[in-house]
Amino acid sequence: MGVNLNFVIFFAAVVFVNCGNDFDFNLPAQHVKYFLFRRPDIAEKCRADKNCPYNLMAQNLDECWGYEPNCNFGKRSYSRKTIKCSKKAPDIEKSRNAFYYNADFGLIKKQNASLVELCSPVNLGDASLRCSESFEYCYAKNIFFNFANLKHDKNGKKYRSDIIGKGDVGGRCKFHERKFKNLALDAYDGYLQSWAAEMKYFQRFPSFQLNDSYCDVIFDQPTIVIKLDAGINMYHHFCDFINLYLSQHLNGSFHQDVDIILWDTDASPYFDIFRETWLAFTTKPLIDLQDFDGKRVCFREAMFPVLARKVFGLYYNMPMPDYCRASGLVQAFSHHLIHRLQLKQNGPLREKLRVTYLVRSSQYRIIMNTNEIVKRLKADPQFSVTVAKYTLAIPVLEQYQMSHNTDIFMSIHGAGLTHMFFLPDWAVVFELYHCGDPECYRDLATLRGLKFFGWEDETKVQYQEKDVKNPKFTNFYLDADEVMRIVHLAAEHVWSNKLFRQAHARLHSKPKPEL
Known part of the structure; x- marks a missing residue:
């Protein structure tokens, strides 16, 4: 059965909406006030509902993560309290800012600043697509993927970037061709670096309808589609998890009532010795891409997160800024996992x-x-x-x-x-x-x-x-x-x-x- 979702426009992106209990965030207690600042729509509901457990907190929200449009990296921001810089730094404030923008929540600020609307809805039920620079992060509504070229039994090699081609991804929308070409022009398409290899084929399909006539599989719930690094190596796999957490900040939702599709092109199912860690992100069973071999799959709402080996990413390809330590983003990720995994x-x-x-x-x-x-x-x-x-x-x-x-x-x-x-x-x-x-x-x-x-x-x-x-x-x-x-x-x-x-x-x- 499909679920009618009321979408909320905020922070230059459409965000996953909390399902069920609006105030059951399942976040570390110290993170709730920052989340409410990030989501004024939810904060307003909480202020209006005396049964909201955070009603008093929501009355006066003046602390923020630091990447929001109305919050700078100042005294009110989360990371201002965590980042520590050496007195040996030639310019402490300059070093602190460099650390923040290259190793902390400033990464989200940069991702958000680069978001481009590539496909806009004209009528109710139309598609939309927003992506950041080089297609590192994308958010879409009412789109489809055709996996006719997956053929994992014959071509089951890891890190394939040839399964999506012309006509295999798109939706019904107003397509901004010039913006799309400009974004694609300088995009790098490494398998674990971006979604360029897939999204560069996005097209407008005027006759597309998200229904059983056009779709073999329909995901009505919010869905996360993610490519993964090695599931047998903790260092590499946690690059997946921390960048997913970063993407949830960018998206504005940490709800666990989401489907997660593991975009892995290997012939065998993705082998993950840290599989229980996914409990921090979803309450549902994980789904393997190979389940959709030969099928057209439609999504009402999907997020394609920042990937593990993004250029100058967190933390695999990161040039470490000098003189400072203690990223608020990394600390928050750690606390988030500890809380959610109980x-x-x-x-x-x-x-x-x-x-x-x-x-x-x-x-x-x-x-x-x-x-x-x-x-x-x-x-x-x-x-x-x-x-x-x-x-x-x-x-x-x-x-x-x-x-x-x-x-x-x-x-x-x-x-x-x-x-x-x-x-x-x-x-x-x-x-x-x-x-x-x-x-x-x-x-x-x-x-x-x-x-x-x-x-x-x-x-x-x-x-x-x-x-x-x-x-x-x-x-x-x-x-x-x-x-x-x-x-x-x-x-x-x-x-x-x-x-x-x-x-x-x-x-x-x-x-x-x-x-």
Whole structure:
């Protein structure tokens, strides 16, 4: 059965409308006021409804994410409170602004500024299409895709960009040909960089009707169509998730009553060892593109989000701005996942710091003297040590929960360090050895706003094999004294961290006796 949606025009884009309970946002409590500022239509409903749980909050909304048209990157913005810049910066304000626009909510401001209306409705039920620069993000209504060329049984190769051609995508609308040509002229069409390979074929079809006569499949509910990076690598896959979160900000809706189609052209279904993470974005089963082989699929409302490897994207192709750290966007993403996946913080402990030592289960990048290091860690009375091996045998939500209850997270260079998205804000990341790539996870920790420690002395690490061309393909012996020295520096940071001390006091301080 189709659902009649009342579409709301706001922020230069049509946004998904909340279905069901208008005030059941399922957002972190600290995010609600920013969301209401972003969505004045919902805020107005809340002010008019005394049963709205945020009625009082909605009366005076003066704080914003920072990308809204009526909100600049000033004192009222979310990121102004999170971004920290070094006093070594030649111009702190200039550095802060550069960080904001290249690594924070300013990315959304730039995407929104580049949105172009390519197809406009003339009559009720007509199509519409808006896309940002290079077709990096698109939002559409009442359009179709024809997947006659998918033929995944014969051509089931990953990262295909030949399944949509002339006549395979479009709708009934007023087509702005000059705008379309200008946008397509400079568009790059890398599979995980944009939607140019598909949207460049968009056409006006005057006779198109979104009904069973024209469509084999109709999506009446809001739909997210997304191309994906590797589902077996946490670092790469979380590029998908964080850019989807960015796109939801651009779209203006975080509702979970949405269909999600995984645009993967491989012959086999998309293999995703982090599949439970999608619970933060939808309550519905995921849908594989190959289910539509040979069919014409119609969408009443669809979002095509920013993709994982966008040029100068977040965070895969990002040139890290100097002098500043702690992206409000990345922090908000982390808090959003922790809230939606219902991870519970059980700490801090009264007298110990929780250390998680993540062990790889692969052939390479093994620390050969792990037992010696773990023994030293466990002998230190200030530490409660967990040796973790995140394999398929451990449900991914349990892995996230373990990481969330960590004060010092340590592991050798590898995708497992991406678990820093689930660490508490006071935690420390210690990359035991960088394997020739010292920037990757240091930069991610910089974005996340976590203190990062890396290996400092190359004379205190031994390769298992001599003359190794690529240090990512060998194993190592680390000087245990040097490991402990760095861990103790990490511990000092956690013990003195303001957020840690506040959380510790809330959990363990005894109430003062009444007089």
